Amino acid sequence: MHLGLGAFFRAHQAWYTAHADDAAEWGIAAFTGRSRALADTLTAQDGLYTLAELAPGADHVETVESVVAAHAGTDHEALLRYAADAAVTVMTTTVTEAGYVRGASGIDHEDSRVAADVATLRADPRAPVQTAPARIVAFLLARRAAGGGGLTIVPCDNLPSNGDVLRDVVEDLTSLVDPSLQAWADEHLSYVTTMVDRITPASTDDDVARARAAGFDDAAPVATEPFAEWVLAGEFRGPHPAWETAGATFTDDVVPYEERKLFLLNGAHSLLAYAGSARGHETVAEAFADPLVRSRVEAWWDEACRHLTLPAGDLAAYRVALTARFANTSIRHLLAQIAKDGTQKLPVRILPTLRRERTEGRMPDGAVAALAAWIASVRAGGPALDDPLAERLRPLVGMPADAGSRDLLALLDPALAQDAELVRAVVHAQVLVPR
Numbered sequence: 010m011h012l013g014l015g016a017f018f019r020a021h022q023a024w025y026t027a028h029a030d031d032a033a034e035w036g037i038a039a040f041t042g043r044s045r046a047l048a049d050t051l052t053a054q055d056g057l058y059t060l061a062e063l064a065p066g067a068d069h070v071e072t073v074e075s076v077v078a079a080h081a082g083t084d085h086e087a088l089l090r091y092a093a094d095a096a097v098t099v100m101t102t103t104v105t106e107a108g109y110v111r112g113a114s115g116i117d118h119e120d121s122r123v124a125a126d127v128a129t130l131r132a133d134p135r136a137p138v139q140t141a142p143a144r145i146v147a148f149l150l151a152r153r154a155a156g157g158g159g160l161t162i163v164p165c166d167n168l169p170s171n172g173d174v175l176r177d178v179v180e181d182l183t184s185l186v187d188p189s190l191q192a193w194a195d196e197h198l199s200y201v202t203t204m205v206d207r208i209t210p211a212s213t214d215d216d217v218a219r220a221r222a223a224g225f226d227d228a229a230p231v232a233t234e235p236f237a238e239w240v241l242a243g244e245f246r247g248p249h250p251a252w253e254t255a256g257a258t259f260t261d262d263v264v265p266y267e268e269r270k271l272f273l274l275n276g277a278h279s280l281l282a283y284a285g286s287a288r289g290h291e292t293v294a295e296a297f298a299d300p301l302v303r304s305r306v307e308a309w310w311d312e313a314c315r316h317l318t319l320p321a322g323d324l325a326a327y328r329v330a331l332t333a334r335f336a337n338t339s340i341r342h343l344l345a346q347i348a349k350d351g352t353q354k355l356p357v358r359i360l361p362t363l364r365r366e367r368t369e370g371r372m373p374d375g376a377v378a379a380l381a382a383w384i385a386s387v388r389a390g391g392p393a394l395d396d397p398l399a400e401r402l403r404p405l406v407g408m409p410a411d412a413g414s415r416d417l418l419a420l421l422d423p424a425l426a427q428d429a430e431l432v433r434a435v436v437h438a439q440v441l442v443p444r
């Protein structure tokens with residue numbers, strides 16, 4: 010089972026499943042968030058699609074066969090049918106950072122969709138719900154009712170400790186809907202934490218044309234990079250595909266890998282997204298080729314590396330690999346796609362390093378540049394407004410740099426706005442972000 014059928018799932022978890030030694034024994038039933046389009050297109054081609062690994066002079070196209078059913082997220086009856094099926098033992102998720110509807114702890118109790126889902130499930134546990142956590146609770150209620158067995162949930166979104174995050178959200182929602190489910194969950198359910206990595210832009214018409222030129226009539230192709238990494242930690246409550254035979258790593262502690270990837274790759278991505286678009290660039294490769302932006306990325310990498318725990322040689326090798334990955338002009342990764350949902354991404358990508366640097370008495374230029382570029386984007390009404398907190402961001406469009414910076418830093422973390430030296434540095438760095 011997969012929730013969040015999109016480009017990344019098809020380039021990553023579906024690809025690992027297709028390449029596992031026991032691939033013939035597994036098939037994935039995947040659900041979109043809500044829209045029908047991709048589910049219908051994939052159903053019309055029996056779940057098959059082409060995956061193009063792109064690198065200058067070294068493209069590789071293959072057909073991926075691990076998706077055996079594609080459903081719209083609204084097909085709630087199908088979700089409940091899988092819940093009752095004992096052969097379903099694993100559920101992966103890629104519902105975006107915002108899709109977990111996190112509050113300060115557990116689920117966001119202020120979110121009206123959460124309130125509506127709670128009321129719906131209390132009245133009828135089989136009625137359709139809208140948020141991803143509520144779909145999972147509905148799935149678990151149906152599984153318990155059917156006497157279904159063990160299940161492992163494997164979140165694959167770019168969130169630190171994503172297994173714990175999803176557990177907290179689902180358990181909190183469970184307590185609001187039907188607290189008696191928790192005892193069943195304690196016995197039958199586990200959450201695995203993962204670090205996932207493969208740069209996969211949203212699919213475009215160019216990808217369809219490329220597939221056709223390679224001899225594939227595919228209305229839903231995916232383009233990705235050759236690099237792929239998957240590190241998983243946690244206990245499984247049942248069988249899972251032999252992903253390790255396709256290159257995945259099972260470990261006791263995913264945190265060092267997670268931080269390396271979130272800070273060095275995703276943190277740099279956010280910096281590129283806001284600073285690069287302010288400089289008129291459209292893609293990661295274009296922004297990374299700009300010496301001014303590149304210098305900020307290098308500064309950010311130096312700062313972040315000071316707080317990572319993997320051996321220095323490993324970090325140096327990752328930076329070298331990232332340099333080639335960001336410079337891959339065969340991948341058109343749009344900065345506007347990465348710039349979405351900044352209020353959800355910056356706190357996990359940039360703030361941990363910023364706080365540690367400030368505690369040690371330094372003003373980190375790279376982290377400051379990332380925040381300044383995000384703030385400049387909000388104030389200019391730029392791509393940063395594409396955000397679940399847009400209603401709180403919009404009043405700050407056109408605000409002067411000092412007041413706007415304080416308010417936006419406070420929105421990320423009130424303590425940041427109390428750091429007068431940091432606020433000054435962020436205001437100053439915005440002057441340096443050329444339009």
Ligand SMILES: NC(=O)c1ccc[n+]([C@@H]2O[C@H](COP(=O)([O-])OP(=O)(O)OC[C@H]3O[C@@H](n4cnc5c(N)ncnc54)[C@H](O)[C@@H]3O)[C@@H](O)[C@H]2O)c1
Nearest residue numbers: 013014015016017041042043103104105108166167208209
């Ligand atoms: N694209 C990448 O390079 C990449 C790499 C590593 C991790 N990821 C993770 O995977 C996620 C999905 O990336 P993608 O490129 O497949 O995006 P996508 O837009 O192609 O697909 C996302 C899926 O999530 C669903 N979705 C979106 N918002 C939702 C919400 N609020 N609630 C429930 N479902 C929702 C969508 O309907 C869709 O099915 C990212 O947010 C990220 O956390 C992506």
Ligand SMILES: O=P(O)(O)OC[C@@H](O)[C@@H](O)[C@H](O)[C@H](O)CO
Nearest residue numbers: 167205206207208209275278347
């Ligand atoms: O997918 P998002 O929106 O969480 O973030 C955008 C990119 O930073 C991200 O997709 C990276 O490309 C990916 O995490 C690489 O593995």
